[in-house]
Structures are given as structure tokens and as C-alpha cells.
Amino acid sequence: MERVQALATRLRALEDKDAIRELIARYGPMADSGDASGVADLWSESGTYSVGGVAEAKGQAAIAMLIDGEMHQNLLAKGCAHLLGPVAIVLDGDAAIARGHSVVFCRDESGYRVWRVSANRWELIRTPDGWRVSRRVNAPLDGSGEARQLLGFGDRSDNGQTLKVESHEELNAPKSRATVSLRVDRHRL
DSSP states (O other), X not given: OHHHHHHHHHHHHHHHHHXXXXXXXXXXXXXXXXXXXXXXXXXXXXXXXXXXXXXXXXXXXXXXHHHHSHHHXXXXXXXXXXXXXXXXXXXXXXXXXXXXXXXXXXXXXXXXXXXXXXXXXXXXXXXXXXXXXXXXXXXXXXXXXXXXXXXXXXXXXXXXOOOOOOOHHHHTSOOOOOEEEEOOOGGGO
């Protein structure tokens, strides 16, 4: 019976990691097709998305506005591709952290060029509807310590430390209006 339980635990971990990878893989095609509601649905209702140096969105409505907003619409009009690399995932029950890289390509008169290369930390929670992003932090790999910290693994659950991911209950507490703050770097558009 112990062996069956161990196999069930391992199977659940594999299924959880596969579901998380699938969720993250859907982000790029949704962003590139302008599917704002699809992108927002990847997050919990009160989830947050911090795009380092560009925007901070809190709540699904604000996250949808990142896609519907002027900056992203300009990228779509030119032609862009959001590519997310493989992620390393650490599970802790109903919470998880995934880390990896993202690259955004943008088309200009000479073809496609790299527009942004970033480090990403995805904090996820299991909800009744499956895994959802509770927080995503993205920082450009510009030599700063912030991006390197996002890729670090100092909070691994297997070394005795607790993952710092908000609980489903905390994320679904009564919310104020969704807000988004955006700093547009017009010379990059």
C-alpha cells in the first residue's frame, strides 16, 4: 500500500507540473493573438502581473488591459511573438513557483528583432478551476540583480524553506477596483 501511495504522489506531481507548463505555454499565443480575456483567465481573480519597468497590473481586468492597451496593441500591429522558454517548477502542495526566461520579438522594416529578454517568476495556486497564476514578476535581463534574483532558487521547498505564495483564500478576499499602472517607453514602440 505504501508503494501505491508513493506512486500516486509522484503521478500527481507530474500531472501538476504538466498542467503548470501548459498554462504558461498558453500565455504567448494568447498575448500574440490579442486574447485579453484568455490571458486574464490564466490568473486568479486577484492575481498580479509586474512587467519590470513597464507596468504593474492587479486583478484580471487590469491584466486584460495590458493586452488591450496601447503599448501591446502597437506591438501586435507591427507583428510580435512572445516566446517562453522551459520553466523549472517547485511544487509545495497547492502552491508552486515556476522560473524561466521569456523573449519578445518585434517586427520592423528589416525583419524581426529581439525587443525584450526577461527573467520570470510565476507564483501559482491550485484553485477549484485548476492551476492559476497568483503573481508573475518579469524583469529584463539587463545585468541588474533583480532579474537574477527572479531566477534564483533560494525558496525551494525541499531545503526546508517555505514557498512564499499567497493562499487561494487571500487572493480571493474582497477586492477593490482593478488597477493598472503603465509607463510607456514610446521610443521603443
